[in-house]
Amino acid sequence: MATIMPSKRAAQAIAAVLALAGVTIGGVTYINGVPDDVVLASTYLVEPWEGEVLKAYLDRIAKPPVWTICAGDTKNVKPNMVETPKGCKKRLQTRMTKEFRPALVKCIPGFNRQPLSWRSMMDSLAWNIGPDAACNSSAAGIVNVAVKKGNTPDYVASCKAATLYNKAGGRVVIGLVHRRENGDATRIGEGELCMSGLD
Numbered sequence: 300m301a302t303i304m305p306s307k308r309a310a311q312a313i314a315a316v317l318a319l320a321g322v323t324i325g326g327v328t329y330i331n332g333v334p335d336d337v338v339l340a341s342t343y344l345v346e347p348w349e350g351e352v353l354k355a356y357l358d359r360i361a362k363p364p365v366w367t368i369c370a371g372d373t374k375n376v377k378p379n380m381v382e383t384p385k386g387c388k389k390r391l392q393t394r395m396t397k398e399f400r401p402a403l404v405k406c407i408p409g410f411n412r413q414p415l416s417w418r419s420m421m422d423s424l425a426w427n428i429g430p431d432a433a434c435n436s437s438a439a440g441i442v443n444v445a446v447k448k449g450n451t452p453d454y455v456a457s458c459k460a461a462t463l464y465n466k467a468g469g470r471v472v473i474g475l476v477h478r479r480e481n482g483d484a485t486r487i488g489e490g491e492l493c494m495s496g497l498d
Contacts, residue, residue, distance in 0.1 A: 309496075341395055
């Protein structure tokens with residue numbers, strides 16, 4: 300299993316989101332209507348790794364190929380569609396808030412009470428591999444089993460388990476290895492962020 304390490308840059312990203320003015324409703328902190336874990340995941344994980352493509356393109360790696368725009372968004376995307384950077388951020392955060400995060404809340408007991416960095420890693424994982432796959436992942440399973448037994452989850456093991464999802468088209472992709480683990484020179488990795496928020 301991968302060696303993932305906390306980092307100063309990931310800790311700074313977490314601190315930057317925690318410093319934003321938010322409103323807590325039902326145990327969830329919202330920043331301008333967006334859950335704090337979605338803000339952290341979209342800003343520091345999804346956008347940097349997915350990139351921002353303002354004109355729709357046909358993603359041929361997907362089976363079947365699918366029209367895609369912005370940071371890997373495929374919902375209601377048509378050929379020749381064009382988006383703005385602000386529109387891309389809104390698309391991403393809206394879908395994560397209304398579709399992907401609720402799926403995680405439903406399948407992971409006590410999701411809202413888990414550490415911010417772990418929730419953000421799971422949000423990013425769900426965006427990349429799909430919410431069903433994320434819910435059925437070993438990363439979710441480790442936490443689910445502990446919560447159901449009334450034990451404290453082994454978040455370190457969960458962060459590491461998420462690094463196993465590094466394949467596309469049946470083979471390991473180095474970009475996904477970096478995304479799942481410790482990132483690269485300019486981008487924070489999911490595992491790196493996850494570990495950086497655990498005390």
